[in-house]
Amino acid sequence: MEKKIKIGVIGAGIQGVCSGLFLQKKGFEVTLFDRNEPGSQAASYGNAGHFSPYASIPLNRPDILTDVPAMLLSSYGPLALKWNYVPKMIPWFLKFIKNCSTKNMMHTAKYMHQILDLALPAYDELFDEIDLSGLVENQGIMYIWNDQNLKSRELEINIRNEIGAEQQLLNKKEIHDLEPNIKKIYHGGVLYKKARHARNPGKIWLKLFQNFLKKEGKFIKLNIQDLNFDEKKPIIRSESQRFVFDKVVIACGAFSKKLTDKLYENIPLDTERGYHIHFKGCDHLISRPVVFQNRGFGMTPMEQGLRVVGTVEFGGLKNSLSKSRINNLISNAKYLLDGLPEHEDEWLGFRPTLPDYLPVIGPSKNYNNIFYCFGHHHLGWTLGAISGKIISKMISNEKTNLDLKPYSSLRFS
Numbered sequence: 001m002e003k004k005i006k007i008g009v010i011g012a013g014i015q016g017v018c019s020g021l022f023l024q025k026k027g028f029e030v031t032l033f034d035r036n037e038p039g040s041q042a043a044s045y046g047n048a049g050h051f052s053p054y055a056s057i058p059l060n061r062p063d064i065l066t067d068v069p070a071m072l073l074s075s076y077g078p079l080a081l082k083w084n085y086v087p088k089m090i091p092w093f094l095k096f097i098k099n100c101s102t103k104n105m106m107h108t109a110k111y112m113h114q115i116l117d118l119a120l121p122a123y124d125e126l127f128d129e130i131d132l133s134g135l136v137e138n139q140g141i142m143y144i145w146n147d148q149n150l151k152s153r154e155l156e157i158n159i160r161n162e163i164g165a166e167q168q169l170l171n172k173k174e175i176h177d178l179e180p181n182i183k184k185i186y187h188g189g190v191l192y193k194k195a196r197h198a199r200n201p202g203k204i205w206l207k208l209f210q211n212f213l214k215k216e217g218k219f220i221k222l223n224i225q226d227l228n229f230d231e232k233k234p235i236i237r238s239e240s241q242r243f244v245f246d247k248v249v250i251a252c253g254a255f256s257k258k259l260t261d262k263l264y265e266n267i268p269l270d271t272e273r274g275y276h277i278h279f280k281g282c283d284h285l286i287s288r289p290v291v292f293q294n295r296g297f298g299m300t301p302m303e304q305g306l307r308v309v310g311t312v313e314f315g316g317l318k319n320s321l322s323k324s325r326i327n328n329l330i331s332n333a334k335y336l337l338d339g340l341p342e343h344e345d346e347w348l349g350f351r352p353t354l355p356d357y358l359p360v361i362g363p364s365k366n367y368n369n370i371f372y373c374f375g376h377h378h379l380g381w382t383l384g385a386i387s388g389k390i391i392s393k394m395i396s397n398e399k400t401n402l403d404l405k406p407y408s409s410l411r412f413s
């Protein structure tokens with residue numbers, strides 16, 4: 001019998017598990033490594049659960065820079081800093097600013113759209129194999145806004161029209177008809193009809209992982225410290241163990257830089273910290289995710305209750321949870337809905353973000369048997385399956401008909 005090619009995947013978040021499942025489809029023998037149990041506290045557990053194929057417009061846009069001071073000063077706004085981390089992030093901020101030109105924004109929008117457009121069909125290939133009854137809803141996702149910053153909304157609407165992302169503009173009456181419990185503070189909105197939402201991202205992630213195990217995938221619970229090579233074969237190393245593979249995928253989300261630095265590649269990955277809380281028993285108050293754009297937060301009806309999600313906090317991976325950000329979510333939720341009880345479950349998670357808001361998907365610069373799959377920022381939940389599918393095709397040397405160069409880590413060389 002032909003010996004199977006062995007692939008080690010470091011990180012069993014949604015990116016690692018989806019990569020594992022698609023690699024299995026290609027006939028590889030796959031081992032997943034994670035320091036935690038899949039389904040537990042990572043970004044893939046605590047996100048807003050949006051499957052957002054429309055969301056191709058990045059945060060780096062020409063108008064964002066003028067909005068930043070007001071956002072930072074407002075306790076209701078989405079943006080926050082941990083001041084002790086700001087000096088460490090200056091190089092990242094400078095690259096971010098460089099990417100705020102119209103040209104660079106459109107480049108990112110084009111190449112995010114290229115993969116976002118394929119995101120849901122790729123998930124369907126994985127979801128067809130598991131029972132997800134009641135866990136994925138097809139009610140669309142609604143964004144609402146009041147009359148501030150209308151220029152920003154116009155910009156987004158126009159770009160979506162230009163790149164062909166489907167959207168339905170809503171007036172006040174239409175918003176009220178769809179979500180009658182939301183207080184009428186809004187001016188207008190948009191419905192992305194094709195978008196879906198997860199009623200429990202952690203449970204879906206776990207079900208995908210269990211399917212990976214069922215198909216003879218292996219899982220080893222270990223904190224991976226290093227990577228090196230034995231006659232060119234990559235070795236995954238923990239403090240006391242080593243495992244040799246034919247090829248390795250790094251999919252550690254916001255924590256991937258620790259390993260890519262060891263491969264002599266300086267990829268400017270950092271994190272946008274985000275938060276959630278739950279209002280138990282309140283998921284019936286809305287029928288679909290609602291995002292209030294003026295304050296940059298959203299609410300998703302989930303099994304755990306109404307999940308309120310938001311904040312972009314620059315503060316690295318080590319700082320503790322900011323109570324002020326939890327208070328921000330509570331007051332924002334109460335601004336939109338009456339009668340909410342005490343909140344529960346304060347959660348902090350780490351979005352993996354590159355300063356040009358494109359992920360890194362592809363081979364490493366220095367080693368052609370090491371592949372990267374990380375940096376999916378606000379959209380890593382949506383992009384799990386399609387990124388895993390692309391990685392599986394790259395590793396099996398298959399053509400994709402996609403332009404994959406923009407996702408290469410070489411763009412930072």
Ligand SMILES: Cc1cc2nc3c(=O)[nH]c(=O)nc-3n(C[C@H](O)[C@H](O)[C@H](O)COP(=O)(O)OP(=O)(O)OC[C@H]3O[C@@H](n4cnc5c(N)ncnc54)[C@H](O)[C@@H]3O)c2cc1C
Nearest residue numbers: 011013014015035044047048050224253274379380381382
């Ligand atoms: C508040 C918030 C809301 C979000 N909402 C949405 C949304 O609605 N829609 C959307 O598409 N995206 C959303 N995202 C983004 C999305 O959640 C992330 O982009 C995605 O989950 C990243 O997946 P990942 O597998 O790359 O990383 P993770 O989920 O972080 O998984 C990485 C895994 O690697 C493991 N790991 C790390 N280092 C090591 C090591 N050295 N050794 C072993 N294991 C290691 C970790 O334990 C972890 O399990 C949101 C994120 C946040 C924080």
